[in-house]
Every structure is written in C-alpha cells, then in structure tokens.
Amino acid sequence: MTNEFYDPGSERVAKVNRLFTRIARRYDLLNDIQSFGLHRLWKRRVVEMTRANPGTHALDVCCGTGDIAFALSHRGAGTVGLDFNQSMLQVAEHRKSTSLFAPTQGRESETPVFLLGDAQQLPFAENRFDIVTVGYGLRNLRHWQGGLREMARVARPAGRLLVLDFGKPDNPIWRAIYFGYLRLFVPLLGLAFCGSASAYAYILESLRHYPAQNGVADEMRRLGLKNVQIHNLLGGVMSINYGEKQ
Numbered sequence: 001m002t003n004e005f006y007d008p009g010s011e012r013v014a015k016v017n018r019l020f021t022r023i024a025r026r027y028d029l030l031n032d033i034q035s036f037g038l039h040r041l042w043k044r045r046v047v048e049m050t051r052a053n054p055g056t057h058a059l060d061v062c063c064g065t066g067d068i069a070f071a072l073s074h075r076g077a078g079t080v081g082l083d084f085n086q087s088m089l090q091v092a093e094h095r096k097s098t099s100l101f102a103p104t105q106g107r108e109s110e111t112p113v114f115l116l117g118d119a120q121q122l123p124f125a126e127n128r129f130d131i132v133t134v135g136y137g138l139r140n141l142r143h144w145q146g147g148l149r150e151m152a153r154v155a156r157p158a159g160r161l162l163v164l165d166f167g168k169p170d171n172p173i174w175r176a177i178y179f180g181y182l183r184l185f186v187p188l189l190g191l192a193f194c195g196s197a198s199a200y201a202y203i204l205e206s207l208r209h210y211p212a213q214n215g216v217a218d219e220m221r222r223l224g225l226k227n228v229q230i231h232n233l234l235g236g237v238m239s240i241n242y243g244e245k246q
C-alpha cells in the first residue's frame with residue numbers, strides 16, 4: 001500500500017512539505033500523545049549531550065516548532081532553528097511569546113532565530129557552529145546522507161553533531177510490537193486529531209526506508225567524524241547518534 005505523503009522519487013520534498021503544512025497546528029499535541037510525553041525527555045537528553053552553554057553557537061536543522069532550538073537557547077547558546085516549512089516555523093515563532101519561552105530581558109541571544117531553509121543545502125559557510133542537531137528530521141530528507149554531510153560541513157572542528165530519531169530495535173519481538181504500534185495506533189491518532197491517518201502512517205513508511213541508528217553511525221564514520229556513539233532509548237525504539245567533527 002502506498003502512502004499519500006511518502007514518495008521515494010522526485011515528489012518527495014513537495015509531499016513532505018505538504019504533510020507538515022497539514023499537521024503543523026496539532027504537531028506538538030500529537031507528539032505528546034503518541035510518545036506519552038516521552039519525546040520531551042529524549043529531546044532534553046539530546047540537548048544535555050550537546051553541552052551547550054553561553055558562548056556556543058548552535059544550529060537545529062529541521063527545527064519544526066522549535067523544541068530543541070528553544071532548549072539550546074535556554075542553556076545560553078546562540079541558536080538558529082532552520083526548517084523548510086513555513087507553517088511549522090509560524091508555530092515556533094508564536095511560541096517565542098508564550099511565557100515559558102519568553103525572551104529574558106536584555107539577553108536576546110537566548111531566543112532562537114528561526115530561518116526558512118533547506119536542510120540539504122544549508123545557507124551557512126563551513127565551520128560555523130559548535131553544535132548541530134536534528135530531531136526527527138533526517139529521515140524526512142530525500143537524501144539523508146546529504147543532510148548529514150551538510151550538518152558536518154557547517155560544524156566547526158571539534159563541533160558536535162547529534163541526530164535524534166525513531167530507531168530500529170535489534171530485538172525482533174520488541175521491534176514487531178513497536179512497528180505494530182506505529183502501524184495501527186499512531187495513524188488512528190492522526191485521523192482523530194489531524195483528520196489524516198496517512199500523515200501519521202508516514203512515520204512507519206519513512207522509517208522502513210531509513211537505516212536508523214546503525215546506518216547513521218556508519219555514515220558518520222564514513223564522513224570522518226570521531227567519537228561516534230549510538231545511544232539507544234527504550235530498547236532502540238528511539239536513538240541518539242553522536243559524533244564530533246575532526
């Protein structure tokens with residue numbers, strides 16, 4: 001069965017963009033429901049691993065509504081959040097004015113700058129950022145390896161790259177249970193809250209075509225990153241890939 005939003009070919013970019021326009025307004029709510037709030041912990045873990053602090057420069061690619069970008073800037077990093085979907089960025093901009101993320105007076109650098117742009121062609125010179133993160137983004141790119149290469153290009157020597165995404169557990173029973181959850185329950189949530197089951201069936205479809213934690217680690221090594229690590233969460237259901245530019 002083909003998915004309305006998944007296309008391995010030239011339509012991929014347009015379809016993914018359409019998908020996020022469709023779900024932008026409900027995206028945060030659905031994240032909380034489908035992960036039982038756990039995505040907040042996983043993102044917090046990513047941000048801790050960045051070791052962001054005042055004086056560091058961070059880029060969050062495929063930033064969506066800004067969870068990781070806000071958390072990075074909360075730790076004092078000058079942060080840019082980049083995404084190619086205007087609707088997701090509108091939600092991110094709106095969140096700047098909510099009390100939790102309201103800019104601290106006189107400390108402008110603690111508010112992320114949100115930028116419309118393509119993860120596959122980052123609009124930055126090389127060696128620019130101490131930290132480059134991506135959460136649930138690489139899997140959506142037409143060429144995820146190209147996206148990772150771009151992240152490495154704009155990172156400074158010794159800069160940290162972190163990739164958070166759905167994983168593929170090694171344990172076959174656990175993997176079957178989790179894929180069943182993505183196949184049956186998550187699309188129902190999409191239908192109930194966004195009026196589209198296929199928008200959320202897309203997660204499993206895109207994951208099938210993505211090599212997840214092991215493939216990303218291999219590619220990090222191929223790109224010459226050092227100290228490459230895989231941090232599995234919930235038995236590999238989610239994972240964080242970590243690497244440092246030489």
Ligand SMILES: C[S@@+](CC[C@H](N)C(=O)[O-])C[C@H]1O[C@@H](n2cnc3c(N)ncnc32)[C@H](O)[C@@H]1O
Nearest residue numbers: 020062063064083084085088118119135136140
């Ligand atoms: C699943 S959301 C993740 C949002 C956020 N990082 C989070 O963890 O909640 C994926 C995001 O990737 C963005 N995206 C997909 N392809 C992109 C591309 N080629 N360039 C920039 N952003 C892209 C989408 O617009 C969407 O906001």
